Amino acid sequence: MNGRQAVDAAEAPGRSRRLGPVVGAVVGVPVLGYGIWGLLRDHALTHPPDAVTWIVGSAVVNDLVLLPLLGVVGWVATRPLPAGARPTVRLGLAISAVLALVAWPQAADLGDSQRGNPTVLPRDELAGLLAYLAVVWLVVGLLLLRRARRPAGTTVSDRGGGG
Amino acid sequence: MTADRGNAPTPASVEAQVRDERTAAWLGLALGVTFSVCFATGLLSHLIQDPPGWFTWPPRPAGLYRITQGTHVVTGFASIPLLLAKLWVVHPKLFAWPPVRSVAHGLERLALVPLVGGGLFLLLSGTLNVARWYPWSFFFPRAHYWAAWITLGALAIHVGAKAATTRRALGAARGTAPGAEGDGRARRAFLGAVAATSGLLAVGHAGGTVGWLSPLSAFAQRRPHQGPQDLPVNKTARSARVLSSARDPGYRLVVEGGRRRLELSLDDLREREQHEAELPIACVEGWSASARWRGVRLRDLLDEAGTPAGAEVEVQSLQQGGLYRASLVNHRQARDPDTLLALQLDGERLHLDHGYPLRLIGPNRPGVQQTKWVHRLVIR
Numbered sequence: 094m095n096g097r098q099a100v101d102a103a104e105a106p107g108r109s110r111r112l113g114p115v116v117g118a119v120v121g122v123p124v125l126g127y128g129i130w131g132l133l134r135d136h137a138l139t140h141p142p143d144a145v146t147w148i149v150g151s152a153v154v155n156d157l158v159l160l161p162l163l164g165v166v167g168w169v170a171t172r173p174l175p176a177g178a179r180p181t182v183r184l185g186l187a188i189s190a191v192l193a194l195v196a197w198p199q200a201a202d203l204g205d206s207q208r209g210n211p212t213v214l215p216r217d218e219l220a221g222l223l224a225y226l227a228v229v230w231l232v233v234g235l236l237l238l239r240r241a242r243r244p245a246g247t248t249v250s251d252r253g254g255g256g
Numbered sequence: 257m258t259a260d261r262g263n264a265p266t267p268a269s270v271e272a273q274v275r276d277e278r279t280a281a282w283l284g285l286a287l288g289v290t291f292s293v294c295f296a297t298g299l300l301s302h303l304i305q306d307p308p309g310w311f312t313w314p315p316r317p318a319g320l321y322r323i324t325q326g327t328h329v330v331t332g333f334a335s336i337p338l339l340l341a342k343l344w345v346v347h348p349k350l351f352a353w354p355p356v357r358s359v360a361h362g363l364e365r366l367a368l369v370p371l372v373g374g375g376l377f378l379l380l381s382g383t384l385n386v387a388r389w390y391p392w393s394f395f396f397p398r399a400h401y402w403a404a405w406i407t408l409g410a411l412a413i414h415v416g417a418k419a420a421t422t423r424r425a426l427g428a429a430r431g432t433a434p435g436a437e438g439d440g441r442a443r444r445a446f447l448g449a450v451a452a453t454s455g456l457l458a459v460g461h462a463g464g465t466v467g468w469l470s471p472l473s474a475f476a477q478r479r480p481h482q483g484p485q486d487l488p489v490n491k492t493a494r495s496a497r498v499l500s501s502a503r504d505p506g507y508r509l510v511v512e513g514g515r516r517r518l519e520l521s522l523d524d525l526r527e528r529e530q531h532e533a534e535l536p537i538a539c540v541e542g543w544s545a546s547a548r549w550r551g552v553r554l555r556d557l558l559d560e561a562g563t564p565a566g567a568e569v570e571v572q573s574l575q576q577g578g579l580y581r582a583s584l585v586n587h588r589q590a591r592d593p594d595t596l597l598a599l600q601l602d603g604e605r606l607h608l609d610h611g612y613p614l615r616l617i618g619p620n621r622p623g624v625q626q627t628k629w630v631h632r633l634v635i636r
Contacts, residue, residue: 110420113415113416113417113418113419113420114360114364114413114416114417115416116416117412117413117414117415117416117417117419118363118413118416120409120412120416121367121408121409121410121411121412121413121414121416122409122413123409124405124408124409124412125367125370125405125406125408125409125410125412125413126409127405127409128370128402128403128404128405128406128407128408128409129402129406131401131402131405132399132402132403132406135398135402138394138395138398138399139394139395139398139399139402140392140393140394140399143392143393143394144392144394144399144402144403147377147380147381147392147399148370148373148374148377148403148406149369149373150373151372151373151376151377151380152369152372152373152376153373155340155343155372155376156343156347156350156372160343160344160347163344180270180442180445184445184446184449187344187449188337188449188452188453188456191336191337191340191453191457192453192456192457195333195336195383195457195460195475196460196474196475198383198384198387198389199386199387199475203387203389203391204384204387204388204389204390205388205389209492209494209495210489210491210492210495211483212478212479212482212483212484212488212489213388213477213478213488214387214388214477214478215478215479215482216474216475216476216479218474218475220474221460221474221475222474222475224474225456225460225474228456229456
């Protein structure tokens with residue numbers, strides 16, 4: 094929370110501002126504790142050091158690698174574009190990154206999918222990913238085209254599109 | 257390419273509009289809904305597979321599990337853009353200075369570690385499970401299950417801490433929240449793009465269980481009617497190492513634990529009254545497919561063996577190892593007229609990969625509990 098939001102929070106109704114965190118803690122801490130207890134109790138299956146590495150590592154990689162990288166790539170890739178087109182293209186890049194990230198283990202065939210069982214992951218996921226990306230960039234292109242044809246003085250966001 | 261316009265929003269101003277409390281609140285609300293759905297359906301699946309004494313999963317409606325588990329997986333995938341967008345919106349706060357303003361604030365921030373890490377882990381591990389890639393040493397279902405409790409607890413702490421802020425952000429005048437710049441159109445466009453990405457990922461996976469979506473589902477783990485006898489296979493006879501035992505001419509089904517012990521050959525089973533049922537295989541990984549099964553009612557065999565009312569049955573496979581070599585049929589499922597020991601699938605002898613010579617198929621059961629290559633029923 095930044096300074097401005099801290100001021101805003103101070104203006105929120107006092108009772109609920111105090112009650113919320115208390116209720117959240119009373120409900121959340123035992124549930125959180127139960128999860129940690131279970132993870133440790135089932136250590137033979139959960140391998141806590143490995144599981145915790147993946148849990149904490151997910152947050153670290155996302156916050157310190159993935160998001161900054163996405164920001165830098167979006168900034169660099171859209172530098173040559175007109176300023177008004179950049180938000181739309183950046184959204185297209187972000188959507189593409191998410192789709193590629195989710196589809197990547199399948200598209201790169203990292204799993205044991207086809208080994209002896211051709212009914213598992215029977216599709217060409219790379220072709221599927223490319224088809225999805227084509228749809229995304231078709232929409233991005235149409236939004237940019239619509240923006241370019243609009244009379245000067247209006248913006249993409251004036252019609253609620255792009256962004 | 258488009259020409260630059262004098263009054264077009266600059267990326268910086270758009271970013272300021274998007275990265276505000278109101279966007280974070282809407283995404284938080286959506287995540288609260290999707291994670292709750294995932295938690296409820298996931299907990300249900302866990303209870304069904306590892307039932308405590310107080311829990312008896314009913315056999316009806318027959319297709320309920322395919323709906324709850326299909327919903328679990330599709331909702332999980334739809335959550336990915338929501339969570340990543342939410343984390344991007346609040347990312348600058350990670351580097352706010354001073355990092356901790358009070359003990360309460362410090363604890364609130366500390367709870368973000370299990371919240372963010374747990375949430376990402378659940379979606380990541382679920383995604384990799386569908387992709388059948390396990391680059392870790394733990395057993396996925398159990399680590400996923402306990403991480404869900406950890407995340408839920410951290411979520412409750414977070415929701416409590418942010419309740420007032422969220423209420424205020426969502427209750428603010430339409431389009432402009434305190435601290436927001438612009439008129440909110442950029443925010444709506446951003447949220448629309450996030451929703452569209454969630455929709456794409458949902459469609460991308462839903463075809464594993466919703467047949468008519470299958471051609472559009474680029475990433476669904478199965479095609480519902482692709483496989484031997486038009487049905488996908490989870491574990492093949494080869495990987496279960498039952499290739500020879502399942503084809504042994506001396507095969508017998510043993511029923512024990514009742515007043516009479518039965519030992520039945522395949523001919524003995526074929527001579528008994530046959531029953532047909534249309535039932536789905538519904539996998540925990542979110543795919544499902546229906547087929548027409550024919551075989552002997554489990555309850556007929558239990559009656560023949562002199563089974564006491566209320567007894568459960570452990571159904572054992574020829575498979576020698578593995579966590580799913582046996583499954584439990586509770587007393588309600590055991591008495592259901594559609595719970596079969598199937599000999600046929602869609603009018604043909606069972607394919608070896610579908611459990612020849614005999615498989616269990618019952619309504620409203622997870623696929624891993626539809627035990628294949630059945631050779632022993634233990635009544636208890």
